[in-house]
Amino acid sequence: MNGLSKESVTFLEIDESGELQRIDNFLFRYLKGVPKSHIYRILRGEVRVNKKRVNQTYRLKLGDVVRIPPIRVAEKEAVPQTYIPAVELPILYEDDALVVLNKPSGLAVHGGSGVSFGVIEQMRRARPAAKFLELVHRLDRETSGVLLLAKKRSALTAMHEIMREGMSDKRYLTLVLGQWHNARQHVKLPLFKFDTPEGEKRVMVRDDGKSAHTIFTLQKSWPGYSLLEAELKTGRTHQIRVHLSHLGFPIAGDDKYGDFARNRELMKQGLKRMFLHAHSISFNHPLTGESLQ
Incomplete structure (x- = not known):
């Protein structure tokens, strides 16, 4: 825990990893296993930043010194740790x-x-x-x-x-079922999140949902299929998938909002994934301002 001892007063100097983090979130991270109610109690009591009390919303600065009092909590029974492979993705x-x-x-x-x-x-x-x-x-x-x-x-x-x-500009490529005709189409349909009776998170188009805007551009088409580029103007959960499904152009291989019978046929041909790929993002670098794409 980066030198943190629960049995004695600890002083931690904030480096870049803690800079701009709220003090309460910082304590949650460094006092893992300690109930949040207890953390808020010591935050109101004996926690100090640069020898002063601070509000829970205080954002830490580089070089701040945080004083954390002794923490005494009941030891929990050891829980078997899940094996996590060390994998460097492309x-x-x-x-x-x-x-x-x-x-x-x-x-x-x-x-x-x-x-x-x-x-x-x-x-x-x-x-x-x-x-x-x-x-x-x-x-x-x-x-x-x-x-x-x-x-x-x-x-x-x-x-x-x-x-x-x-x-930022986020673009996706997706293969949909059906013959898409418009070269470029703006879709503005509100999206509502809900839980199924089985407790699964789902999204549907509904008037009282949150505003959602996607721009679809036709890239290529074949009999019964169309390749689209999707540009997100908002970032709602399952936005592209639900917009396309609602319009009658479900994404090939989508096991939540797709055409299940067609998906089974695709699987027989060896196509076993959902055909949605985040192919580009562009923005100015957060620290240097350099344009990245």
């Missing part, structure tokens, strides 16, 4: 602030919801000396393609701002 670009990967289809970006591990856990295992490594954004497990990781807290914060303000 790297498209890397510098001191960012790593751009080519994620394969079928691999989740992170563990959870029945998934033992994902891209971020594998990359951290492959790079044990990395002080900071976090996902900038997400891709569906079935989607392949460009995925960004941040190597600095400052880069992560700046990239989130870039994406929130619409200053």
